Structure formats: C-alpha cells, structure tokens
Amino acid sequence: MKVAIIAANGGLFDAYKVFNIATAAAATDGEVEIFFTFEGLNLIHRQGMNALPMPEGKEHFAEGFQKANVPSIGELVAMSQELGVKFIACQMTMDVMGLQKEDFVDGTEVGGAVTFLGSAKDADMTLTF
Amino acid sequence: MYNVTRTLDAKGLSCPMPVVRTKKAMEDLAPGEVLEVIVTDRGSIADLPMWAKTTGQEYLELIEENGVLTHYIKKGSAPEKGETTEMKTITNEEYLEVAGQDGVTLIDVREPDEFEAGHAPGAVNIPLGQIDDRLAEIPETGDVYVICRSGGRAGRAYEALEAAGRDNVTRVAPGMGDWDGPVE
Numbered sequence: 307m308k309v310a311i312i313a314a315n316g317g318l319f320d321a322y323k324v325f326n327i328a329t330a331a332a333a334t335d336g337e338v339e340i341f342f343t344f345e346g347l348n349l350i351h352r353q354g355m356n357a358l359p360m361p362e363g364k365e366h367f368a369e370g371f372q373k374a375n376v377p378s379i380g381e382l383v384a385m386s387q388e389l390g391v392k393f394i395a396c397q398m399t400m401d402v403m404g405l406q407k408e409d410f411v412d413g414t415e416v417g418g419a420v421t422f423l424g425s426a427k428d429a430d431m432t433l434t435f
Numbered sequence: 436m437y438n439v440t441r442t443l444d445a446k447g448l449s450c451p452m453p454v455v456r457t458k459k460a461m462e463d464l465a466p467g468e469v470l471e472v473i474v475t476d477r478g479s480i481a482d483l484p485m486w487a488k489t490t491g492q493e494y495l496e497l498i499e500e501n502g503v504l505t506h507y508i509k510k511g512s513a514p515e516k517g518e519t520t521e522m523k524t525i526t527n528e529e530y531l532e533v534a535g536q537d538g539v540t541l542i543d544v545r546e547p548d549e550f551e552a553g554h555a556p557g558a559v560n561i562p563l564g565q566i567d568d569r570l571a572e573i574p575e576t577g578d579v580y581v582i583c584r585s586g587g588r589a590g591r592a593y594e595a596l597e598a599a600g601r602d603n604v605t606r607v608a609p610g611m612g613d614w615d616g617p618v619e
Contacts, residue, residue: 307489330451330482333458334489374449385455 307336310426312434316345318358318379323435324349325382332389339429340386341422342414343396346435347403350393350410355379387413394421437495437507440468446503450478454486457508461492466512469495473505480504487511522593523605530580530607531616538577544592545583545611553618554611555582563588566595579604584612 309331313324324340332338348354358379360367377385387393393414395407400416407416426432443460445453453474461470472483480497483506487494495507533539535557543550543558550560561569563583573579573596581596583589586608596604 326451329455333451333455334486375447376449377452389455389458 307331307334307431308425308429309336309338310422310429310432311338311340312422312432313340313342313346313349314344315435316348316354316358318360319364320346320435321349321355321358321379321382322376325379325386327433328386328391329382329389332386332391338386338390339392339394339422339425341394341396341417343399347395347399347405347410349379350383350395350414351405352409352411355383355411383411387411392425394425437469437471437509439471439507440464442471442473445472445474445476447475449476450482452476453479454482457483457486457506458490461490461508461510464510466510468510470508470510471505472508473503475503477504479506483508522590524586524608525580525605527607527609527614527616530582533578534616538574539580540574540577541580541582541607542573542592543582543611544588549584549611555614556617556619558582558619563592563595566592567599570596570599573601575601575603577603580607581605582607582610584610586610 311324311328313320328338328340342350348358356379393411394417395410395414397416397418400406407414441460441464443456445456448456453472453476457470457472464470484494487508491511493509493511495509498505534541534555541555541558543554543560544563544566546562547560554560559572561572579596579601581589581592581604586606589606589608589610593604593606
C-alpha cells in the first residue's frame with residue numbers, strides 16, 4: 307500500500323489529521339510520503355510544529371487533547387520518521403517564505419511539484435489535508 | 436487461554452499509538468507467537484482487527500473488562516511486503532492446449548456431485564474443503580492446474596496451495612461453467 311499525502315494547512319487539527327493517518331498507514335506496512343506546501347510547512351518546522359494554532363474559537367479543545375492523552379505533534383513527527391514516512395518540503399513555498407532546509411526537522415527532503423507527482427502517480431491513495 | 440509470548444501495555448494511549456506500538460512489538464515475535472495488547476482506546480476495537488488483517492496477522496480475540504480491552508493477535512507468516520504475487524491464471528482455452536501433456540495435473544475442486552455430472556478428461560476431484568487434508572495427492576513437481584465452475588473456489592484452492600508452499604499451481608478460469616472442451 308502506497309499513500310501520498312499533501313499537507314497544505316498549518317493548524318493543530320491539520321497536523322493531527324496528517325500525522326495520524328501517516329503513522330497509522332506506515333504502521334500497517336504502508337509506504338508513505340508527505341508533501342508539505344504553503345502553511346503545511348509549519349507542521350515540520352522545528353519551532354513552529356510545537357506551537358501550532360487551534361482553529362479560532364476552538365481553543366477549549368486543548369483540555370480534551372490533554373484528557374485523551376493524544377501524543378504531541380513533535381512525538382508524532384518523530385514516530386512518523388521512525389516508521390519510514392518520507393517528508394518532502396515544497397521548494398517554491400520555502401522560497402516565498404524565506405525558509406531553509408535547516409528550518410525543518412532532520413530527514414526532510416526538498417522538492418517541487420513534480421517530485422510529489424512522481425510519487426503520487428503509483429500511489430494507492432492520495433490524501434489532501 | 437492463549438500462550439502469550441509478549442504483552443504490550445498501551446493503556447491510556449489514543450489513536451494512532453496503540454497500532455504503532457503493536458506494530459513495533461510484533462516485529463520481535465516469530466510467526467505463530469501470540470501478542471497480548473492491553474489498551475483503553477475504544478478505536479482499537481475496530482482498528483486492531485483491521486490492522487491484523489491488512490498486515491497478515493491472525494486476530495484471535497478481544498476480551499473487555501472494566502473498560503480495559505485486551506486483544507490477542509497471532510503473528511502471521513505472510514510474505515514480507517512487496518513479495519505478494521499475482522495469482523497465476525490461464526483461460527479454459529489456454530489450458531486445453533497443454534491438457535494431457537506430461538507433468539500436467541488438473542485438480543477439479545468442485546463437489547463430487549458436480550464432478551460426476553461432467554468433468555475434463557483426466558481431472559482429479561479434490562473438493563476445496565479437502566485440499567489441506569489431501570495435499571499428498573497433489574504433485575509437487577510438474578504443472579498443477581486448479582479448476583472449479585466459475586473460478587472462485589479454484590482461486591481459494593490456489594491460495595491454500597500457495598500457503599502450503601506450492602509454487603507450481605495455476606488457476607484455470609472461468610472453469611467448467613463455460614467449458615467448450617471434451618467432457619467425461
């Protein structure tokens with residue numbers, strides 16, 4: 307099973323959607339690649355990923371996250387990498403936002419749209435968050 | 436009760452951690468060994484059986500007590516990922532070209548009454564349900580073909596033989612339901 311994911315949004319909820327599916331797929335013997343673009347780059351930004359915003363007006367969910375003992379985004383990122391999930395940061399967005407490869411977690415690769423399309427063309431499913 | 440090789444305590448963890456931890460724990464087990472997974476995540480009731488099915492493990496049982504869920508999963512001997520092979524299949528017509536040649540065996544896996552009502556010349560009748568018990572009658576060398584009425588049971592027979600380590604099996608489809616060849 308090959309899964310290609312586009313992460314294009316940078317909120318806390320977006321991060322959970324992306325990394326929960328990614329780790330679950332990788333733990334189920336899936337080959338997973340995530341293309342981070344636009345605000346999605348926040349999800350693998352060394353500092354940014356630890357301070358992802360809740361959607362406006364949903365801040366009260368913070369307590370629920372704690373109560374449900376949901377892993378932190380940092381933990382999910384580490385877990386994803388350990389399970390072999392491949393991270394691709396979008397070069398064009400990095401240029402626009404003035405970001406360097408070093409701003410992202412170790413192991414992140416940089417590529418363009420064709421890099422993603424190349425891996426998505428033979429994926430069994432492509433998900434966009 | 437199961438003969439548990441290893442216990443994984445993942446109580447208090449929420450999705451996707453029970454699945455992730457289960458995968459990691461399972462890596463250390465040998466095929467046939469049983470992993471006990473203790474969780475409180477109710478998503479695991481559906482997730483772990485599906486995980487087991489997808490990754491080729493045998494899901495044994497769920498025991499629920501006071502909100503604590505204990506799953507029993509037996510490590511499967513499924514091929515490593517990437518090694519799954521396509522089912523070798525030929526058409527009725529292709530089979531008729533090799534029928535009768537040296538080393539060719541045709542196993543008809545339909546029920547005896549269906550077989551008696553008409554079967555291909557030289558076919559051996561081993562109903563699907565008896566395949567595992569009658570493995571010795573199926574040659575390990577040469578080319579073994581499995582056939583049924585419409586291809587379904589032959590497919591299951593193929594899988595059973597493949598699981599038994601046989602690599603000389605080919606399915607004939609659609610099968611006797613659409614047979615233009617000679618009949619005995």
